[in-house]
Ligand SMILES: [Mo]
């Protein structure tokens with residue numbers, strides 16, 4: 001017992017779980033890692049082991065038999081006795097709901113922003129995004145159980161508090177709008193399963209929030225407490241992080257109050273094969289194969305992915321793969337593939353991709369004009385420079 | 392009588408109303424015209440006379456006392472007796488609802504696409520967009536009255552048929568999803584008033600659909616009939632027009648079935664002052680004033696407008712003006728203004744603007760990569776080249 005305490009004090013990360021060696025580690029404490037991009041697009045559903053991992057704090061060690069979710073009551077309704085739900089309560093007293101949803105870190109593709117000008121944040125490549133089938137209960141059902149009603153004022157926010165904490169006891173936290181939480185269409189979940197297994201430790205065991213179409217940062221892991229308030233979460237990550245600014249805003253001039261907290265994310269796509277710097281040999285028909293992913297926030301479906309080999313002068317339409325989801329509820333990515341003949345005999349080629357979503361949102365051409373001091377929200381066209389083997 | 396018939400046959404546009412002479416006419420029959428951009432941003436609410444006018448067919452001459460809206464019933468529910476509503480029924484039997492909403496033609500800023508490569512369509516400048524306060528009844532209430540329920544299958548579409556028709560009797564038509572129509576949050580209206588007046592003839596007198604956040608083409612004017620179907624409207628304008636394609640798709644290769652009908656529009660902004668080619672004299676502090684509008688579809692709020700005088704290397708944040716609307720229901724544009732010192736002593740300057748919406752969607756850098764054969768959906772950065780008077 002004494003020995004354990006000493007261990008914890010010297011290294012709060014000592015209870016972190018083992019991880020798959022294939023992951024590229026951007027930070028080990030807290031653990032942040034992404035899979036090799038080309039493995040990401042091998043399967044529509046990302047296996048749990050290679051699903052990108054983005055922890056802000058040490059992984060808490062939670063005994064599932066003792067776990068209780070605390071849901072604070074509405075004002076005046078038995079306020080002193082919050083709703084307490086065990087894992088078994090959640091699994092047996094509420095309808096089970098499943099959703100296939102892609103999660104993306106706001107910092108996905110930050111390394112391309114770093115290439116423009118140094119930013120503050122983990123140096124994510126293109127794989128801080130993954131897709132899983134989540135199962136749990138609807139947040140809406142839990143809020144109704146706690147006494148909240150559909151008619152509750154529109155301006156409210158639902159706060160999520162994690163059980164992960166720093167050495168001073170500050171816990172991870174974030175919020176979404178009450179409207180988003182209550183609208184059935186949004187399918188906001190308290191998830192206890194990921195791809196048919198109990199949530200892995202790195203993904204929030206035993207319970208996490210899944211907010212389809214919304215930035216990873218609001219999908220709070222190791223969920224311990226829910227509260228409904230008139231203001232957004234006061235947490236650092238809601239107020240002073242995960243917001244976008246223009247490229248001329250620096251750390252001396254930034255006013256975090258001037259920008260909205262990131263919620264639903266803009267349209268995104270990236271090339272996963274070939275890899276940057278790879279030497280590609282065209283097949284006997286002279287064709288090369290390009291693969292990648294595309295996704296958009298807020299349930300918008302990917303309707304087209306364009307690929308160019310000539311700097312954007314001409315564009316091929318890629319073939320899209322993935323399950324059809326309901327209109328306005330396209331929470332999952334599309335994988336895409338294109339086989340095409342290169343337009344020139346050049347030995348060096350830059351491949352570009354860009355996606356279009358069902359609101360006809362498009363990706364911007366370049367990174368510099370969307371560069372921001374935190375390096376979030378990079379959804380510029382993705383470019384991969386390759387060599388072509390002409391022998 | 393005979394004379395009238397002769398008139399009608401020789402010129403189906405003979406009943407079109409008079410128009411304000413300040414409008415720039417892109418086509419007189421059918422009438423399509425936009426105001427001078429600098430007048431557009433003089434007021435948050437666009438006066439009816441200068442609100443852009445986009446007609447597909449002759450303006451029908453409708454007697455308001457005889458007008459009846461036909462609403463077809465759901466299958467099996469008194470199908471042979473459609474709901475018929477007079478203008479008085481609409482005004483007295485349903486709650487009145489008001490909404491401030493911006494309408495934008497899909498072809499707004501098409502002239503910049505024409506400058507890249509010729510497209511098919513009216514040569515709109517930057518002013519095929521305007522903002523008004525609409526009053527009428529909720530489409531939802533009328534559909535409920537006709538017998539439809541919230542629980543009706545999710546995949547349905549609401550068809551709108553105009554009373555405007557071509558010489559062969561083909562009427563204008565379009566559709567939106569049943570889900571959009573029924574969700575109170577979307578505030579879809581059957582409007583009989585525009586800025587406190589009965590709808591002007593050019594804007595659909597006596598009744599039109601207002602679908603906030605959605606492309607003008609679905610806001611059917613001179614509404615005569617509503618029908619709920621399992622498929623989208625079969626009309627030309629829903630099926631074979633108002634869709635986006637990639638720049639390499641031409642009239643020989645286009646497959647209209649491959650793209651979704653445009654509904655909610657992407658984030659947009661433009662500079663209205665100074666005008667292209669204008670000579671600007673900086674004020675005594677060396678400052679120039681830039682003004683414009685910004686808007687995004689689907690109720691997304693404009694959260695920032697950036698302006699650059701150096702080709703996008705540095706960006707100023709403009710001041711935003713306009714009424715605060717509810718979250719997710721920001722149907723109206725924001726006007727914006729910036730007073731800034733020019734960064735160089737150059738005698739020629741290109742001013743650029745770009746906007747960001749509450750989903751952090753951004754505008755693409757250039758027009759060519761979003762060029763499409765119909766010249767729709769141009770939301771690239773807007774550029775205005777001016778001369779600077781340095782004397
Ligand atoms: Mo993140």
Ligand SMILES: [Mo]
Nearest residue numbers: 496497607608
């Ligand atoms: Mo239009």
